[in-house]
Amino acid sequence: MNSKWMVSACLAAGVMLAATTALHSQDGPRTPDGKPDFSGIYTAPSTVNAKGPRGNLIFNADKMAPVKPGAESLLYEPRTGDARHDEPRAVCMPSGFPSGMLYILPIQIVQNSKYIVIIPELQRAARIIPLDGRPHREGIEPTYYGDSVGRWEGDTLVIDTINFKRWILDDYHYTDRTKSRWHSDALHTTEHLRREGNKLQYRITIDDPKIFTRPFSQDFELTLRPDWDKLGLLEYVCEENNRCSGGNCKADPQ
Amino acid sequence: MTRYVLILSFLVWGLATSQSVLAHHSEVAEYDPEKPVKVTGTISKVEWQNPHVWFYVDVKDEQGKVTTWGFSTAPPGALLRRGVTKDALKIGAVVNVQGSRARDGSSNASGRSVTFADGRNVLMAGEDAR
Numbered sequence: 001m002n003s004k005w006m007v008s009a010c011l012a013a014g015v016m017l018a019a020t021t022a023l024h025s026q027d028g029p030r031t032p033d034g035k036p037d038f039s040g041i042y043t044a045p046s047t048v049n050a051k052g053p054r055g056n057l058i059f060n061a062d063k064m065a066p067v068k069p070g071a072e073s074l075l076y077e078p079r080t081g082d083a084r085h086d087e088p089r090a091v092c093m094p095s096g097f098p099s100g101m102l103y104i105l106p107i108q109i110v111q112n113s114k115y116i117v118i119i120p121e122l123q124r125a126a127r128i129i130p131l132d133g134r135p136h137r138e139g140i141e142p143t144y145y146g147d148s149v150g151r152w153e154g155d156t157l158v159i160d161t162i163n164f165k166r167w168i169l170d171d172y173h174y175t176d177r178t179k180s181r182w183h184s185d186a187l188h189t190t191e192h193l194r195r196e197g198n199k200l201q202y203r204i205t206i207d208d209p210k211i212f213t214r215p216f217s218q219d220f221e222l223t224l225r226p227d228w229d230k231l232g233l234l235e236y237v238c239e240e241n242n243r244c245s246g247g248n249c250k251a252d253p254q
Numbered sequence: 255m256t257r258y259v260l261i262l263s264f265l266v267w268g269l270a271t272s273q274s275v276l277a278h279h280s281e282v283a284e285y286d287p288e289k290p291v292k293v294t295g296t297i298s299k300v301e302w303q304n305p306h307v308w309f310y311v312d313v314k315d316e317q318g319k320v321t322t323w324g325f326s327t328a329p330p331g332a333l334l335r336r337g338v339t340k341d342a343l344k345i346g347a348v349v350n351v352q353g354s355r356a357r358d359g360s361s362n363a364s365g366r367s368v369t370f371a372d373g374r375n376v377l378m379a380g381e382d383a384r
Contacts, residue, residue, distance in 0.1 A: 251324020
């Protein structure tokens with residue numbers, strides 16, 4: 001190997017290293033321990049590759065993985081007329097994850113070196129995610145929001161969530177009066193969060209081996225709103241005056 | 255009725271295409287976008303509560319019969335972030351409201367736009383509605 005080739009190879013490696021570093025580092029505020037600071041209130045996500053009514057989480061079917069043979073009935077549940085089944089959120093049941101986080105109301109992120117806390121205004125269902133390398137909890141019954149642990153990969157926060165109760169996957173039923181879309185109890189999500197200026201780039205990977213032939217990802221973008229800090233998140237008590245409690249909105253007859 | 259429509263010259267169709275922007279329930283199941291509602295009347299009651307602010311408008315027809323319409327709109331938090339406070343919906347104020355009628359045929363609707371006599375329009379859902 002001649003020296004000229006060696007120099008070229010070293011230069012190329014240096015360029016690649018610099019590019020990689022740029023790719024994985026971010027400008028912007030950092031916490032005392034040097035991690036990217038995600039703290040703040042964010043708008044609801046804008047869909048990057050999803051479609052549907054603006055602001056509600058409806059996965060883009062074109063980007064979803066193929067459904068396993070026979071699993072269609074696990075993914076789609078016919079509308080029954082019972083709101084507790086058809087759209088649980090309408091009767092103040094938990095929205096669940098991911099639909100409860102990627103909703104039209106803002107989320108707030110609170111962060112320190114041990115935890116990142118993601119608080120959607122909707123139902124105030126805070127996700128308290130440990131960052132200390134602990135494994136998932138064991139012996140816990142499946143839940144609507146699953147069990148999450150987080151870790152840093154460079155400047156990207158990766159959140160791994162398992163142990164879900166079977167529940168509505170997204171707001172597909174906002175577009176189709178005949179059925180709703182569900183995930184199974186085998187759902188495993190991986191979220192990648194990365195801050196770019198005042199944007200939070202958010203990717204969620206859905207791995208539901210009882211339904212889909214392979215994992216698939218969808219991308220969203222959330223915008224930091226420092227101007228909302230003063231007001232903060234508002235209370236959201238769904239039971240306060242839920243006029244849609246039967247799944248059929250009724251005005252006060254007065 | 256016609257008189258009120260003449261007084262209120264600003265009719266805003268801001269939300270005509272964004273059916274589910276404000277709902278924690280499926281608007282497509284509850285309200286029929288093919289049945290738009292436009293009424294003008296007097297605010298008679300306001301429920302500034304979660305999960306949706308409701309307000310009621312007394313609408314008088316040409317025979318003098320009063321029908322009370324109930325309108326559902328955004329949660330209080332979403333309205334506050336748009337700068338809309340409870341004071342914006344004053345009892346007794348004359349308003350023009352547009353929305354989508356409930357599928358059950360009752361006098362309730364999803365309120366999408368409220369225009370006051372002075373032309374101010376509130377409850378519009380733009381980006382800040384989120």
